[in-house]
Amino acid sequence: MSKAINIVTSTVVSLNSENVDTDQIIPARFLKATSRDGFGKNLFRDWRYENDNEQQPKKDFILNNPAYKGRILVAGKNFGCGSSREHAAWAIKDYGFDVVVSSFFADIFKNNSLNNFLLPVVVSDAFLKRIFDVVNTDPSATLTVNLEAQTITIDSTREQENFDINHYKKTCLLNGYDDIDYLLNMKSEIEAFENNRL
Amino acid sequence: MGKTLFDKIWEKHIVRQIDGGPSVFYIDKHFIHEVTSPQAFTGLNKRGIKVFRPRQVVATADHNVPTLNQHLPIREELSRLQVETLKKNCAEHGIELYGLGHPFQGIVHVIGPELGITQPGMTIVCGDSHTSTHGAFGAIAFGIGTSEVEMVLATQCLLQSKPKLMRINVEGPLNKGVLSKDIVLYILAKISASGATGYAVEFAGSAIRGLSMEARMTICNMSIEMGARCGMIAPDDTTFNYIKGRLFAPKGEDWDKKLAAWRQLTSDPDAVFDKEIHINAADIEPMITYGTNPGMGMGITARIPSLDEVADQEKMSFEKSLGYMGLQPGSALKGQKVDYVFIGSCTNSRIEDLRMVASFIKGKQKAKDVEVWIVPGSKQVEKQAREEGIDKIFEEAGFMLRQPGCSACLGMNEDKIPAGKYCISTSNRNFEGRQGPNARTFLASPLTAAVAAITGKVTDIREWL
Numbered sequence: 054m055s056k057a058i059n060i061v062t063s064t065v066v067s068l069n070s071e072n073v074d075t076d077q078i079i080p081a082r083f084l085k086a087t088s089r090d091g092f093g094k095n096l097f098r099d100w101r102y103e104n105d106n107e108q109q110p111k112k113d114f115i116l117n118n119p120a121y122k123g124r125i126l127v128a129g130k131n132f133g134c135g136s137s138r139e140h141a142a143w144a145i146k147d148y149g150f151d152v153v154v155s156s157f158f159a160d161i162f163k164n165n166s167l168n169n170f171l172l173p174v175v176v177s178d179a180f181l182k183r184i185f186d187v188v189n190t191d192p193s194a195t196l197t198v199n200l201e202a203q204t205i206t207i208d209s210t211r212e213q214e215n216f217d218i219n220h221y222k223k224t225c226l227l228n229g230y231d232d233i234d235y236l237l238n239m240k241s242e243i244e245a246f247e248n249n250r251l
Numbered sequence: 252m253g254k255t256l257f258d259k260i261w262e263k264h265i266v267r268q269i270d271g272g273p274s275v276f277y278i279d280k281h282f283i284h285e286v287t288s289p290q291a292f293t294g295l296n297k298r299g300i301k302v303f304r305p306r307q308v309v310a311t312a313d314h315n316v317p318t319l320n321q322h323l324p325i326r327e328e329l330s331r332l333q334v335e336t337l338k339k340n341c342a343e344h345g346i347e348l349y350g351l352g353h354p355f356q357g358i359v360h361v362i363g364p365e366l367g368i369t370q371p372g373m374t375i376v377c378g379d380s381h382t383s384t385h386g387a388f389g390a391i392a393f394g395i396g397t398s399e400v401e402m403v404l405a406t407q408c409l410l411q412s413k414p415k416l417m418r419i420n421v422e423g424p425l426n427k428g429v430l431s432k433d434i435v436l437y438i439l440a441k442i443s444a445s446g447a448t449g450y451a452v453e454f455a456g457s458a459i460r461g462l463s464m465e466a467r468m469t470i471c472n473m474s475i476e477m478g479a480r481c482g483m484i485a486p487d488d489t490t491f492n493y494i495k496g497r498l499f500a501p502k503g504e505d506w507d508k509k510l511a512a513w514r515q516l517t518s519d520p521d522a523v524f525d526k527e528i529h530i531n532a533a534d535i536e537p538m539i540t541y542g543t544n545p546g547m548g549m550g551i552t553a554r555i556p557s558l559d560e561v562a563d564q565e566k567m568s569f570e571k572s573l574g575y576m577g578l579q580p581g582s583a584l585k586g587q588k589v590d591y592v593f594i595g596s597c598t599n600s601r602i603e604d605l606r607m608v609a610s611f612i613k614g615k616q617k618a619k620d621v622e623v624w625i626v627p628g629s630k631q632v633e634k635q636a637r638e639e640g641i642d643k644i645f646e647e648a649g650f651m652l653r654q655p656g657c658s659a660c661l662g663m664n665e666d667k668i669p670a671g672k673y674c675i676s677t678s679n680r681n682f683e684g685r686q687g688p689n690a691r692t693f694l695a696s697p698l699t700a701a702v703a704a705i706t707g708k709v710t711d712i713r714e715w716l
């Protein structure tokens with residue numbers, strides 16, 4: 054399976070909270086695994102279930118509302134703050150999201166997402182509000198995220214915004230390349246650097 | 252134009268600048284622990300490669316270890332497997348491990364400085380956001396995710412974009428009862444939990460210069476709570492005196508050479524920052540948080556904002572947060588009952604913190620209905636506490652001195668605060684569920700936590716000094 058991302062058109066799951074920290078995305082007690090797989094089922098665990106019990110979903114939480122599903126997660130500002138746990142990005146990706154939209158991402162979370170081919174899209178506060186408004190009235194509304202063109206569009210209203218991403222990262226995502234491949238290819242340059250500092 | 256402290260270190264670590272992209276950034280020291288490293292080693296093994304510079308990596312087990320009976324096998328199977336996996340990975344790749352039972356074991360951000368591994372001018376990373384702690388020595392230190400842990404293990408490098416630079420100046424003498432924890436909670440309350448996102452922050456000013464290394468670490472530790480990439484403080488004699496003589500500190504001629512270089516590590520007088528903030532130390536009171544992010548803090552005698560004092564777009568999050576905490580908008584916290592007191596974490600578990608708490612509570616008794624856990628940051632802190640007789644003072648007061656680890660800072664092991672209970676904690680995060688499902692956290696300084704242990708309530712330490 055190719056990891057590359059280019060154009061994603063999908064309905065969205067809208068999480069209208071600010072400062073969603075990585076302890077909410079995946080609570081620490083689920084970090085005991087030694088592999089990268091299967092974190093999706095514990096995504097937002099304590100917001101999703103009463104008493105940590107999968108038989109007792111919290112009705113008012115968006116992931117439990119069958120009207121909202123899709124490959125795009127939209128959330129309030131400062132998403133992914135707190136702990137550096139990459140498990141947060143793994144859980145979101147494993148659950149089935151390919152894009153996260155917010156007006157502001159915490160630094161480490163943003164890097165972690167990019168390293169897992171989960172595209173963080175930063176929009177203006179006003180555009181974010183428009184997305185929430187449109188999706189709240191019509192859960193079947195779709196967004197289109199076009200990485201090549203760096204645009205995000207509310208399909209029903211044709212409202213569109215451009216988003217930033219650095220050129221290097223964009224190339225990686227479009228082609229499914231890892232940072233680590235890039236770095237491994239420059240080992241001798243790194244060794245030369247080390248020798249020069251001595 | 253002059254250079255900032257950050258610039259000086261940054262420039263020395265650039266291996267290559269990618270056109271229109273990040274820089275290839277060289278890492279001097281890499282700390283790893285059991286929770287965020289296993290998948291990185293799996294990645295290396297899949298690629299069939301070895302750790303590139305094992306001698307620049309130091310490992311410990313801290314996040315998920317029990318804090319009682321550490322000599323026994325870990326009861327919980329998954330936790331045991333994580334700790335054993337770390338052991339196996341370190342052995343396979345030739346990495347020094349200060350694991351359970353080792354005299355140097357402890358919270359990664361406590362042991363690095365205490366062993367003299369953390370030094371000025373270095374670049375330091377760890378798969379833990381509070382790596383910013385090491386910046387107190389005038390290093391660029393920041394937390395990374397597991398994919399990045401893998402990159403550093405494989406190549407000793409990371410791809411990094413240069414952050415913007417901010418300086419926060421705190422000037423003037425500190426008020427009675429105010430510790431460095433209060434300074435950082437005050438800054439957080441002022442600029443919010445995202446106030447420094449995208450910035451590297453240098454803390455400066457006479458109030459910062461006057462702090463001990465332990466106290467400086469507390470501030471840099473929590474710079475991540477403002478969203479900062481890293482926090483740092485220019486090294487000075489306080490720094491050099493702290494490092495000198497420690498196990499891995501430079502010795503002899505090497506020391507003199509390093510010291511001369513370290514003395515250059517300050518922001519030039521004409522250096523320009525993208526943003527500067529000025530704070531008058533006289534405005535800072537003992538602080539406490541009332542909400543579910545570290546930016547939701549206030550002076551201990553203040554009132555929680557009322558609903559009409561909160562901006563419209565923040566009302567929903569604010570109400571949710573207070574609902575979780577079981578608190579009313581507009582109410583005071585002073586006098587609020589607490590059930591648990593946790594003194595520990597990489598923010599405040601060093602020997603200075605323990606000494607301060609001990610000297611305050613000596614001869615006093617904890618309130619009956621409060622449970623008090625003291626969790627030292629490292630084996631060495633624990634040992635020193637015992638040698639100084641601090642353990643006896645805790646025992647007599649009814650406090651429980653446990654063994655080193657992250658413990659109730661993140662509630663990954665058994666040390667969880669029960670649902671609905673209030674815990675006054677010297678750690679760094681009051682997120683929902685951080686200390687256990689539905690646990691409620693008040694962040695405060697070690698002194699404010701200590702006095703709450705005695706009275707059983709949120710108390711103004713100034714009335715006791």
Ligand code: SF4
Pocket residue numbers: 313314358359360379381596597598656657658660661678679
């Ligand atoms: S004490 Fe808490 S914040 Fe510090 S390293 Fe451990 S879990 Fe992270």
